Amino acid sequence: MYINYARREITVKVVYYGPALGGKTTNLIQIHDHVAGSQRSELISLKTAEDRTLFFDFLELQLGKIGGLTPRAQLYTVPGQARYEASRRLVLRGADGVVFVADSQPDRQEENLESWLGMRRHLSSYGIDSQGFPLVVQLNKRDLPGAVGVDVFRSTLSLNGDAPLFEAVAVDGRGVRESLRAIMERVVVRLRREISASAA
Amino acid sequence: MVEQGDVASGLVLIPLQEKALEAVLVSLAAKSSAALALLATRTGHYIASRGSRHDVDTAALASLVAADLAASTQITDLVDTSEAHTMILREGERYTMLIAEAGASMVLLVVASRDVPLGWIRMLVQGAAQRMAEITRPAPGRHAPAMASVLPGGEFADLVGQAIDDLWTD
Numbered sequence: 001m002y003i004n005y006a007r008r009e010i011t012v013k014v015v016y017y018g019p020a021l022g023g024k025t026t027n028l029i030q031i032h033d034h035v036a037g038s039q040r041s042e043l044i045s046l047k048t049a050e051d052r053t054l055f056f057d058f059l060e061l062q063l064g065k066i067g068g069l070t071p072r073a074q075l076y077t078v079p080g081q082a083r084y085e086a087s088r089r090l091v092l093r094g095a096d097g098v099v100f101v102a103d104s105q106p107d108r109q110e111e112n113l114e115s116w117l118g119m120r121r122h123l124s125s126y127g128i129d130s131q132g133f134p135l136v137v138q139l140n141k142r143d144l145p146g147a148v149g150v151d152v153f154r155s156t157l158s159l160n161g162d163a164p165l166f167e168a169v170a171v172d173g174r175g176v177r178e179s180l181r182a183i184m185e186r187v188v189v190r191l192r193r194e195i196s197a198s199a200a
Numbered sequence: 201m202v203e204q205g206d207v208a209s210g211l212v213l214i215p216l217q218e219k220a221l222e223a224v225l226v227s228l229a230a231k232s233s234a235a236l237a238l239l240a241t242r243t244g245h246y247i248a249s250r251g252s253r254h255d256v257d258t259a260a261l262a263s264l265v266a267a268d269l270a271a272s273t274q275i276t277d278l279v280d281t282s283e284a285h286t287m288i289l290r291e292g293e294r295y296t297m298l299i300a301e302a303g304a305s306m307v308l309l310v311v312a313s314r315d316v317p318l319g320w321i322r323m324l325v326q327g328a329a330q331r332m333a334e335i336t337r338p339a340p341g342r343h344a345p346a347m348a349s350v351l352p353g354g355e356f357a358d359l360v361g362q363a364i365d366d367l368w369t370d
Contacts, residue, residue, distance in 0.1 A: 001210035001211075001245075002210055002211050002212075002213075002241050002243075002245035002247070003210065003211070003212045003213065004213050004218060004247070005212070005213065005214050005215055005218075006213075006214075006215035006218050006219075007218075011245045011246075013243055013244065013245070034367075034368050034369055034370070035367045035368065035369070036367070036369060039367055041257055041259045041260050042257055042260060044260045044263065044264065046264075046267075055267060055271070056263075056267065058244075058260060058263045058264075060259040060260070060263075061364075061367065063360060063363040063364070063367070064363060064366075066352070066356070066359045066360060066363055067352035067356060067359060068352075069352070071360060071363075072259075074244065074245065074259070074263065076244075076263070086274055086278075087271075090267070090270045090271065090274060091267075093242075093243055093270065094210065094241070094242070094243025094244070095243075096210075177364065177365070177368050180364055181361045181364040181365065182361075184360050184361060184364055185357040185358070185360060185361045186357075188356055188357040188360045189357045192356060192357075
């Protein structure tokens with residue numbers, strides 16, 4: 001996060017993490033399309049010739065004035081393909097919160113788990129304990145036939161019952177706003193806790 | 201490591217530091233005749249910019265500059281030539297572009313015309329980056345004001361959530 005006292009600005013970084021083709025970029029496209037141009041940046045995409053994310057996608061949201069402050073949210077995606085492990089770790093640097101975008105298709109559960117464990121490993125490498133770290137899980141592609149049950153998915157990732165999980169069809173915009181709202185609320189709660197702790 | 205003045209891994213600038221950083225940036229832009237001199241955090245948050253170019257998306261640029269430095273640093277680590285004080289140079293037909301670390305928390309971008317001697321720009325960037333690092337270095341007695349007192353209370357998270365809903369158009 002970045003705090004500028006003189007301008008009363010707070011900027012936080014949220015990363016959309018998850019397996020390849022899970023819908024991370026689609027989330028950012030939907031957010032871009034549903035927010036007026038005056039309140040967001042352009043969507044930046046560093047992608048391959050095959051239209052796959054190479055490094056990251058980026059979008060900044062300006063939330064207006066809240067309580068005399070000007071909060072901003074910078075949203076990033078990571079590249080999902082296995083070969084981009086190092087890039088994923090770089091994008092996670094300085095993240096204040098993560099939306100983990102998982103794929104509901106039964107044959108993608110192993111990739112969900114691998115990505116989940118990779119994310120926890122990378123957070124840990126930055127000294128972040130994923131327990132207590134702002135994290136929201138989005139179970140995407142709920143419209144596909146044979147989508148795994150939520151309980152099965154929770155069991156696969158060993159998610160406890162309290163972990164916030166949103167069912168989504170990102171390509172239609174379903175669950176996108178809810179996931180964004182949930183992660184931002186959690187990021188802000190943690191921010192306040194940390195600021196209070198550092199002031200003590 | 202969590203630096204003094206940081207909340208977790210972030211950068212916290214007090215007004216005095218912001219003024220000092222801007223002064224360095226103004227001086228750098230003037231001396232290098234920079235089309236753009238931009239300062240961002242190492243995690244991609246825009247801090248400030250100066251120069252004759254006013255048509256750039258600074259938020260997007262800050263994220264790309266930080267990513268460029270991060271990728272370059274990672275490349276040097278992988279080929280086992282890890283060195284401090286990384287500087288990246290790009291020479292285009294019309295512009296020279298330098299990206300440099302400015303301490304542990306910031307990254308500096310300077311875009312200048314090819315007419316400006318490279319050695320001169322490099323020297324200016326190195327000096328500016330060093331001064332910026334000193335400005336944000338933890339110092340005894342330098343404390344951030346009590347942000348807790350200006351952050352709205354428990355309802356702030358709800359207000360932010362509401363702001364997300366308000367941004368959304370169908």
